Amino acid sequence: MNIIIIGGNGTIGQAVVKELSERHQIITASSKHGDVNVDIADPQSIEKMYQFAQKKWGSDIDAVVNTVGKVHFDDLVNMTAENYHKGLNNKLMGQVNLVLMGLRYLKPTGSFTLISGILNQDPIRGGTNAAMVNGALEAFVKAAAFEMPHKIRINLVSPTIVEESREEYKDFFRGYDAIPVAKAALAFSKSVEGIQTGQVYRVGY
Numbered sequence: 001m002n003i004i005i006i007g008g009n010g011t012i013g014q015a016v017v018k019e020l021s022e023r024h025q026i027i028t029a030s031s032k033h034g035d036v037n038v039d040i041a042d043p044q045s046i047e048k049m050y051q052f053a054q055k056k057w058g059s060d061i062d063a064v065v066n067t068v069g070k071v072h073f074d075d076l077v078n079m080t081a082e083n084y085h086k087g088l089n090n091k092l093m094g095q096v097n098l099v100l101m102g103l104r105y106l107k108p109t110g111s112f113t114l115i116s117g118i119l120n121q122d123p124i125r126g127g128t129n130a131a132m133v134n135g136a137l138e139a140f141v142k143a144a145a146f147e148m149p150h151k152i153r154i155n156l157v158s159p160t161i162v163e164e165s166r167e168e169y170k171d172f173f174r175g176y177d178a179i180p181v182a183k184a185a186l187a188f189s190k191s192v193e194g195i196q197t198g199q200v201y202r203v204g205y
């Protein structure tokens with residue numbers, strides 16, 4: 001398959017590239033690294049990313065995998081509307097735009113795989129923006145799966161904290177069990193290489 005992986009140099013993205021590149025052709029995209037630069041919060045740059053892939057593979061694009069998304073972390077009492085827009089514009093609408101624009105480039109049998117996280121199911125202090133965005137992503141994927149044209153599929157991977165990020169986030173995730181990032185990558189493999197659609201793959205919780 002020909003697969004675009006957004007965030008291929010990130011903690012989760014690297015593991016997904018490792019898992020999928022054994023069997024497939026990959027284009028990696030991210031804000032500063034990869035085969036092509038993309039800012040998921042900027043629709044024009046998403047369009048450019050798809051045009052780059054189309055130039056390389058024509059209309060033979062099988063899967064779009066996103067492992068990127070920023071939100072704002074702070075205690076509820078400090079949060080402003082602007083703070084919430086960070087997650088809404090980046091992690092939520094960035095991924096929604098990847099899907100909406102990708103529909104014009106993806107093969108009729110293609111798939112989208114998006115990323116969320118544990119915090120809407122198992123909240124931490126300071127995580128309301130993450131929780132709201134993750135919940136919206138679950139709702140979007142569930143509803144969008146019914147309206148996907150042709151045989152296009154869409155799934156969401158929702159991992160708990162991964163061991164490779166534990167040190168960085170340890171003060172936020174006390175008491176949480178961490179998973180090896182390779183385990184999260186398997187859920188991306190299931191989404192891309194399997195047959196399911198409209199699924200939320202909760203990994204490690």
Ligand SMILES: NC(=O)c1ccc[n+]([C@@H]2O[C@H](COP(=O)([O-])OP(=O)(O)OC[C@H]3O[C@@H](n4cnc5c(N)ncnc54)[C@H](OP(=O)(O)O)[C@@H]3O)[C@@H](O)[C@H]2O)c1
Nearest residue numbers: 007010011012030031032033039040068069117161162165
């Ligand atoms: N790490 C965890 O334990 C964990 C668990 C569950 C869910 N998640 C979620 O998974 C996602 C990725 O987490 P991570 O830990 O892998 O992050 P990370 O290691 O910080 O990597 C972030 C990646 O995103 C890219 N990026 C950042 N902003 C971008 C933008 N606007 N447009 C395109 N690419 C952009 C970076 O590319 P450049 O280096 O080129 O800037 C990098 O490849 C986040 O949404 C996070 O909430 C993470």
